[in-house]
Amino acid sequence: MNFQVKMPVLSNPIATGRTARVFAWQEDQVIKVFHDWVPDDWVTHELQIARLVHSTGLDVPAVIGGIVEVDGLRGICYQRLEGDSMLEHIAAHPFTLFTRAGLLGELHAEMHTRYGIGLPSQREKLYYKITNADPLPNRLKDAALLALEKLPEGDRVCHGDFHPGNILITPRGPVTIDWTDAACGDPLSDVARTFVLLLNAQLPLNTLFGWLLKLSRKSMLNNYTHEYFRVSQLDRFHLKAWIPVVAAARLNEQIPEENERLLNIVRNGFKKNL
Numbered sequence: 001m002n003f004q005v006k007m008p009v010l011s012n013p014i015a016t017g018r019t020a021r022v023f024a025w026q027e028d029q030v031i032k033v034f035h036d037w038v039p040d041d042w043v044t045h046e047l048q049i050a051r052l053v054h055s056t057g058l059d060v061p062a063v064i065g066g067i068v069e070v071d072g073l074r075g076i077c078y079q080r081l082e083g084d085s086m087l088e089h090i091a092a093h094p095f096t097l098f099t100r101a102g103l104l105g106e107l108h109a110e111m112h113t114r115y116g117i118g119l120p121s122q123r124e125k126l127y128y129k130i131t132n133a134d135p136l137p138n139r140l141k142d143a144a145l146l147a148l149e150k151l152p153e154g155d156r157v158c159h160g161d162f163h164p165g166n167i168l169i170t171p172r173g174p175v176t177i178d179w180t181d182a183a184c185g186d187p188l189s190d191v192a193r194t195f196v197l198l199l200n201a202q203l204p205l206n207t208l209f210g211w212l213l214k215l216s217r218k219s220m221l222n223n224y225t226h227e228y229f230r231v232s233q234l235d236r237f238h239l240k241a242w243i244p245v246v247a248a249a250r251l252n253e254q255i256p257e258e259n260e261r262l263l264n265i266v267r268n269g270f271k272k273n274l
Contacts, residue, residue, distance in 0.1 A: 033075040043074045046180055053179045056114040060176055083170035101220040105227030112187035116157040122185020129249035135259045136251045143270040144248035154186025163197045192242035200261050244269025
């Protein structure tokens with residue numbers, strides 16, 4: 001059951017995102033404080049997802065208590081974890097890029113051994129995103145929705161945004177964070193999401209690390225998928241059908257810099273059906 005308690009005003013966030021700021025809280029906790037525009041049901045949804053994912057036995061930050069109130073804003077307390085993200089670790093140690101990509105694949109395969117009962121439907125989330133993807137022409141939207149209908153429902157934990165920025169390298173080992181988009185679905189839909197992100201996501205090309213990632217995208221992607229399919233023993237062939245569907249859904253996320261590349265993935269994926 002959720003509870004609310006008054007807490008003092010906090011300052012100096014250790015992280016700031018689109019929906020919330022994160023502050024150090026007590027010795028072994030952080031508190032995620034949501035911006036005032038975030039609807040109550042979003043906060044409740046994140047709390048429920050975090051508890052469900054933790055109950056699967058995956059190594060994820062534990063939720064501490066329920067919804068709390070901080071200076072009139074809603075927040076959630078999480079276990080505090082020390083460490084840098086995998087992305088930050090690679091930036092500091094570029095020679096580890098390919099081994100970390102392999103580790104990403106191993107972690108994803110382990111995640112997909114867990115059942116996602118109680119989590120939102122991945123199919124329904126993809127359907128909503130494709131239907132509401134404004135940059136997607138209607139003929140491609142129809143092709144993506146038709147393809148989605150033919151793909152398996154699935155019953156495994158899917159992260160929904162699995163990439164090196166959401167893996168913390170901690171003293172106890174790698175820990176996956178940011179489960180807001182978690183769902184129950186087909187594992188290869190989740191792999192397709194990571195595939196599209198690694199292949200297409202905008203990079204900080206004003207840095208040497210950004211250029212290194214740009215030049216190494218395909219090799220990093222190959223290492224990730226090689227290790228994923230080696231560990232999971234799933235059939236790589238079925239990934240191909242998910243990629244244009246997931247790329248179509250990504251177009252709902254309003255990232256103009258990616259739109260043309262995503263549209264090309266969708267067009268090429270459904271070329272024979274148009």
